[in-house]
Amino acid sequence: MSALGRLDFRKAASPPPFCVALRSRAMQNVVRSFSEGGLLSLVHCCSDMQYVYLLESDSVPGKRYVGTTSDLDRRIKEHNAGKSPYTARFKPWKVVVALCFTNRDKAEQFEKYLKSGSGHAFAKRHFW
Numbered sequence: 138m139s140a141l142g143r144l145d146f147r148k149a150a151s152p153p154p155f156c157v158a159l160r161s162r163a164m165q166n167v168v169r170s171f172s173e174g175g176l177l178s179l180v181h182c183c184s185d186m187q188y189v190y191l192l193e194s195d196s197v198p199g200k201r202y203v204g205t206t207s208d209l210d211r212r213i214k215e216h217n218a219g220k221s222p223y224t225a226r227f228k229p230w231k232v233v234v235a236l237c238f239t240n241r242d243k244a245e246q247f248e249k250y251l252k253s254g255s256g257h258a259f260a261k262r263h264f265w
Contacts, residue, residue: 187244189251190235191264192216194227201265202230205248209235234264 188209194200202224206212213232219225238244250256 186237186239187241188212188235188237189244189248191233191251191260192224192230193233193265195229195231197227200227201233202227203248203251203260205244 185207187205187207189203189205190209190212192202192204192213194202202216204212209232213230215221216224216230217228219228224230236244236247238247251260
């Protein structure tokens with residue numbers, strides 16, 4: 138299991154278009170529907186990629202946040218520095234899961250899905 142959560146990221150010299158080992162068929166089906174634009178592991182992400190990340194507050198158990206960014210390290214630092222109005226109240230934050238997409242639209246669609254009712258259930262079952 139990865140330090141980032143329940144996903145197992147694998148190193149490879151030349152990654153396949155989708156190289157995240159997923160734990161369940163339901164998780165595979167949901168992520169597959171968003172991965173046509175190329176969902177990759179964090180190991181292979183670079184500056185032209187888009188992250189969908191899930192954070193959990195260290196100070197307030199159960200407080201969670203889902204977002205997208207092209208620079209994950211910078212964005213986490215901003216959350217922990219209190220630069221985001223919503224997350225400032227619950228800092229510090231830790232990354233639970235970060236997924237990397239080659240297609241910005243697919244990343245934004247997946248973020249929107251995770252913020253929906255069925256997306257909340259999916260994230261609770263597979264990420265939290």
